Amino acid sequence: MTHVDVVLPCLDEAGALPWVLSRLPEGYRAIxxxxxxxxxxxxxxxAHGALVVDEPRRGFGSAAHAGLLAAEAxxxxxxxxxxxxxxxxxxxxVDRIAGGELDLVLGRRRAVSRGAWPVHARIANRALALLIRRSTGLRIHDLGPMRAARRxxxxxxxxRDRRSGYPLEMVLRGHEQGWRIAEVDIPYSQRIGRSKVIGTVRGTATAITDMSRLLRG
Ligand SMILES: Nc1nc2c(ncn2[C@@H]2O[C@H](COP(=O)(O)OP(=O)(O)O)[C@@H](O)[C@H]2O)c(=O)[nH]1
Ligand SMILES: [Mg+2]
Incomplete structure (x- = not known):
């Protein structure tokens, strides 16, 4: 029985998918x-048994939200x-959500190797976390993309964001609703394949634009 649906936004990740899909715990379904x-x-x-949802509209948020709409768990x-x-x-x-202890759990990325997290990305992310702390009081260190919540x-x-602001909008709106939000540490390794966001100038610029708009409210 599926307890948890796992949404995996995917833009040209054929090289990574076999490993990623082999790592799902029992009772977790990949979307x-x-x-x-x-x-x-x-x-x-x-071929590796995942449910595939097609979302032709580009953007991280567009993909993440299509997965949420398709989820049933x-x-x-x-x-x-x-x-x-x-x-x-x-x-x-997930266990912190299932136990009713928290409403949103974020995976705080902990790099396991030097190449895992480029220094500019680390600094940008740390600055973003500080801005979030200042505007919400939430004690978070990373706007981590691994997360769990109730559907x-x-x-x-x-x-509403359908690009790079989606993960930030989730935290800000959740906080407004009085959600209990916390982080747990997760290991962060060098990705397989090429980065679409933080490894490209365009992706980084889009992320900064989208997130600044949300933080201005
Ligand atoms: N940027 C971006 N990423 C997407 C999109 N659709 C799906 N993704 C996926 O979102 C995840 C995060 O992107 P990634 O390139 O790893 O970003 P990075 O970790 O910041 O370098 C990956 O699984 C991508 O394949 C999209 O339209 N734009
Ligand atoms: Mg990545």
Missing amino acids: IVDNGSTDGSGDVAR PIVAFCDADASMDPADLPSL DALLDLDL
């Missing part, structure tokens, strides 16, 4: 949201599809 991949990611995902988790994070670590987040609560947030 690969194929965001217009041209490298056969969808077929690889299907009471708890939904999010994870990147690039093998930088291990789905086997998801229970340490109905996530849908009630009525998130």
